[in-house]
Amino acid sequence: MQIHHAKPKLLLLTGLSILLTGCSISDWYNGYYVDRSSMKRYTKRSDAYYNAESPEMKELRKKNQAYCSDLASRPENRIAKIGYENRVFNEPMYRVCMRERGTPTFSTYESMQEAKRRAERRARGEIIPEYW
Numbered sequence: 001m002q003i004h005h006a007k008p009k010l011l012l013l014t015g016l017s018i019l020l021t022g023c024s025i026s027d028w029y030n031g032y033y034v035d036r037s038s039m040k041r042y043t044k045r046s047d048a049y050y051n052a053e054s055p056e057m058k059e060l061r062k063k064n065q066a067y068c069s070d071l072a073s074r075p076e077n078r079i080a081k082i083g084y085e086n087r088v089f090n091e092p093m094y095r096v097c098m099r100e101r102g103t104p105t106f107s108t109y110e111s112m113q114e115a116k117r118r119a120e121r122r123a124r125g126e127i128i129p130e131y132w
Contacts, residue, residue: 046106061103068097 053061071077072094078087099108121127 049106049109057103060101064098064101064103068094068101071097 050058050061072090075087077090077093079090081088095105095108098105104112118127
């Protein structure tokens with residue numbers, strides 16, 4: 001009689017243990033779910049930033065992307081990295097070029113906004129400057 005009641009519980013316990021041994025819930029949440037949700041949020045903000053530009057600005061961005069990509073990918077401007085015999089694309093040069101030509105990338109725009117917010121907070125006295 002007791003074995004009859006234990007079978008469903010044993011099957012349920014075995015099934016759950018097999019299911020959860022592949023990856024724990026915390027691994028799934030911290031690895032897969034958080035990465036996916038943060039990328040969705042970043043993509044959404046990035047798309048909104050680029051879609052809010054005027055047609056003239058979009059045309060200027062296309063021209064600047066072509067020029068800055070060519071400049072940053074020239075062999076003499078590439079960055080030396082271990083494991084890459086032909087060097088890699090110079091991303092910092094690309095971002096500076098885009099910013100100086102009037103069409104900053106979304107990540108550059110975000111960092112400029114963060115610096116502005118930090119300066120405003122410092123001016124209000126919320127952030128105390130550290131002196132070395």
